[in-house]
Amino acid sequence: MLNGMRDRVVVQVDGQLKTGRDVIIGALLGAEEFGFATAPLVVSGCIMMRVCHLDTCPVGVATQNPVLRARFNGKPEFVVNFMEFIAQEVREYLAELGFRSLDEVIGHAELLDIDGAVEHWKASGLDLSPVLEGPAFAEDEPRRHRRDQEHELERHFDVQLIERAQDVIAHGGEIVIDLPIRNTERAVGTMLGHHVTRAHGQNGLPTGSIVVNLTGSAGQSFGAFMPAGITLRLEGDSNDYVGKGLSGGQIVVRPPRGATFAASENVIAGNVIGYGATQGTMFLSGVVGERFFVRNSGATAVVEGVGDHALEYMTGGLAVILGKTGRNLGAGMSGGMAYIHKLDRALVNREALAAGELVLGELGSGDAEILRDLLSQHVTETDSALAASLLEDFESVLDDFVRVLPRDYAAVLQTRQTAVAEGLDPDGDVVWTRILEVTGG
DSSP states (O other), X not given: OTTSOGGGOOOEEESSOOSHHHHHHHHHTTOSEEEOOHHHHHHTTOXXXXXXXXXXXXXXXXXXXXXXXXXXXXXXXXHHXXXXXXXXXXXXXXXXXXXXXXXXXXXXXXXXXXXXXXXXXGGTTOOOHHHHXXXXXXXXXOSSOOSOOOOOGGGSXXXXXXXXXXXXXXXXXXXXXXXXXXXXXXXXXXXXXXXXXXXXXXXXXXXXXXXXXXXXXXXXTTTTTOBTTEEEEEEEEEOSOTXXXXXXXXXXXXXXXXXXXXGGGSBOSOSSTTTTOOEEEEEEOSBOOSSXXXXXEEEEEEESOOOTTTXXXXXXXXXXXXXXXXXXXXXXXXXXXXXXXXXXXXXXXXXXXXXXXXXXXXXXXXXXXXXXXXXXXXXXXXXXXXXXXXXXXXXXXXXXXXXXXXXXXXXXXXXXXXXXXXXXXXXXXXHHHHHHHHHTO
């Protein structure tokens, strides 16, 4: 309201909304959308055991275990029925207040009985007028959404990429595009990826079909959600969220050719790189910020240093970290694997180590070959001096690498390998029973 922007945004409220009365109160306070989470979850069958992160949900809501999932008896109709009751209660309250629709009550905080809350001793010294009344000198400002935002998608960086790659998207083949980029260009490659996915489905195009070579500084979410078939090569640096939700594409970020600084000692990209990635590869010749590979479930990345909280909640995929790490590495990591050069064990999440949830070990022969191959690719893609030096004396430096692997994930991998050797279905009930026995789940 102070900046004349209230009518340009839609305010959504959530947090313990369970009844139609909650919706009405939210609307009177200015909300236009309402988020329900816990209540529909309970309606679906959740009994609030709070073991979602342990894969042991007894009613089969939050688990990958097929034995437990078989217990789930929720149906969409249950949630539909619940929301219809919510809507009915909203109508009843609106009728009592003398309004015909929810839109009409948005922002009418004067209809709230607030005396009990304002005069309560816990609210002593707390001024609620900014929430209940709004700024006194902006009282003429709208209190609800009236204007849709103009995202100017027709001016997005990807428009030119889509135009030039149309033939490849439609008929196959290969194309290489060279362009400059600046940091006001966000989510580069995402709209292009949408067109590829719409035309070819989740598997995208063959690797190398669309190669985009960029020079400069990229804005946030560079290569977000990008599917297979698209390669983004950036010579420069990038902001946060590189490869967010990466879905099969390839991202390469390297310093400008001829740069005199040591790439392994300088930041090449921002925070939360590879957040929620499911597939694809990233080669980053330099150091990145905090929360590297959070919630990664299938992508592979090589990087030359990371900040705090790396590999947080990781469930799959592979990370190679050639330089220093920040603190709290591997917090909540339940799957995937990492090869880290000269890991400082004091920086690994203490609780995970103390509980034996993370296993820090030496690399085996299979690990060594995977690491050598990734280092070679890293050199090819980025001309990394650090990776090249490690490859020169690979056998000697191999002992300096530590493999980080969640204990239960390691047990699952071993059990599945044994099952395949015995000719069993690795996803069958027999194998899952073995996994439960091994992991204690």
